[in-house]
Amino acid sequence: MKRKLIRQGAGGFTFYVPKKWVIEQGLSAGDEIDLIQEGAELTISSTQLPQKKIKKFKIRDNEEILVKNEILNFYRQGFDVIELEAETKQQIKLVQKITDKFLLGFEVTEKTENKITIESVTEPSIEKQETIFRRIFLITKETLELAKEDMILGEFKNVNQLKELTSKIIQYSYFCSRNLRKKKYEQKKTYSYYVAYDSFKLITRSIYAMYLRYYEIKKAKVNPQIIQLVEELQNSFQKTYEGFFSKNTEKLFESREDMIVMYRKIKELIVKTKNLDTLALFYLGEVERMLYHLNSVLIAILT
Numbered sequence: 001m002k003r004k005l006i007r008q009g010a011g012g013f014t015f016y017v018p019k020k021w022v023i024e025q026g027l028s029a030g031d032e033i034d035l036i037q038e039g040a041e042l043t044i045s046s047t048q049l050p051q052k053k054i055k056k057f058k059i060r061d062n063e064e065i066l067v068k069n070e071i072l073n074f075y076r077q078g079f080d081v082i083e084l085e086a087e088t089k090q091q092i093k094l095v096q097k098i099t100d101k102f103l104l105g106f107e108v109t110e111k112t113e114n115k116i117t118i119e120s121v122t123e124p125s126i127e128k129q130e131t132i133f134r135r136i137f138l139i140t141k142e143t144l145e146l147a148k149e150d151m152i153l154g155e156f157k158n159v160n161q162l163k164e165l166t167s168k169i170i171q172y173s174y175f176c177s178r179n180l181r182k183k184k185y186e187q188k189k190t191y192s193y194y195v196a197y198d199s200f201k202l203i204t205r206s207i208y209a210m211y212l213r214y215y216e217i218k219k220a221k222v223n224p225q226i227i228q229l230v231e232e233l234q235n236s237f238q239k240t241y242e243g244f245f246s247k248n249t250e251k252l253f254e255s256r257e258d259m260i261v262m263y264r265k266i267k268e269l270i271v272k273t274k275n276l277d278t279l280a281l282f283y284l285g286e287v288e289r290m291l292y293h294l295n296s297v298l299i300a301i302l303t
Contacts, residue, residue, distance in 0.1 A: 017044065052080040052119075059084055059091045067094045068102065071118075072174060075103055078182035081119040092116050101167060104175040129176070136172050136200050137241050139165050143204050144237065147211045148230045151222040156215040166208040173197040192300045199294040203287050210283035213276060223277045225269055229284055232262055237291065244298045252295045252302075259292035 003015040017033075025046035027033070036043040055074045061067055074082050086092050095116045099106050103118065110117035143165050146158045176197050180190050214220045236258035243251025266288065270281045 053078060054081040055079040056083045059086050062090055064094055068098045071098050076174060076177050076181055078178055083117045086114050086116060102171055102174055104171045132172055136169060139169055140200060140204055141237060143207050144234050147207055151227050154221055159215050162208050162211055166204045169204045170201055173201040189301050192297050195297045196294060199290045203290045206283045206286040210280050213279050226277060226280050240295055247302055249299050249302055252299050256292055256295040259288050262288050
């Protein structure tokens with residue numbers, strides 16, 4: 001959309017904003033709007049409280065994963081109120097469970113035998129984007145440390161804590177993706193942030209999946225070479241963390257190079273192992289691949 005600048009007074013300029021946008025925001029003559037300048041870009045936003053976006057939907061599935069995907073889709077699209085019509089009590093229970101586990105800032109506000117409403121009540125402020133992003137980094141570091149500690153001891157006692165940390169990363173990822181969809185973050189970096197949040201989600205899921213394989217047989221003796229790879233992964237991730245928050249892209253490039261070396265080591269070792277070690281190396285390979293990808297995305301955000 002293009003607009004012509006109109007000269008006003010002693011050197012000032014004005015332009016018309018779209019009438020449709022004014023109506024949608026509930027604005028009228030004399031109301032204030034916000035202007036944010038970033039380089040050559042000028043972002044205009046309304047200071048008025050936006051109208052709540054409402055979605056009505058009838059649940060037809062009883063499988064948790066199908067119901068979850070439907071609800072998460074509406075959540076990420078930025079709906080503030082989701083009214084769900086249910087056919088069974090089990091579906092009502094599923095919605096409650098999914099809301100508690102995945103939808104940061106959402107609560108059940110109405111519930112009957114065949115209807116349940118969930119809506120945004122306490123979502124974190126958008127100004128905390130960097131705080132949440134840093135928190136995602138720190139949780140990922142913690143999952144790696146807990147997994148390594150138990151692998152060294154051969155006693156896998158932190159399974160519940162790792163499960164909770166993984167769930168928290170997933171929750172943050174969905175929330176931040178939701179805000180991107182609602183256009184509350186810097187627009188020119190939107191795609192890069194989408195990919196970054198998704199990468200963190202996949203990284204922590206793979207760490208947890210690797211850990212679970214050992215947990216299932218309780219006192220497993222872990223190949224020392226695999227533990228060494230986990231330590232190398234930790235060191236590389238630390239470079240990623242420091243590089244991004246200090247805006248030092250050289251460290252991000254270093255971490256990415258580390259992942260190339262690690263890939264070669266995994267490739268050489270995986271043909272020499274069997275059973276559980278082979279499976280662990282597969283998950284480590286997934287973490288390595290996603291961390292390499294994450295570093296590329298973070299470099300794009302900083303440049």
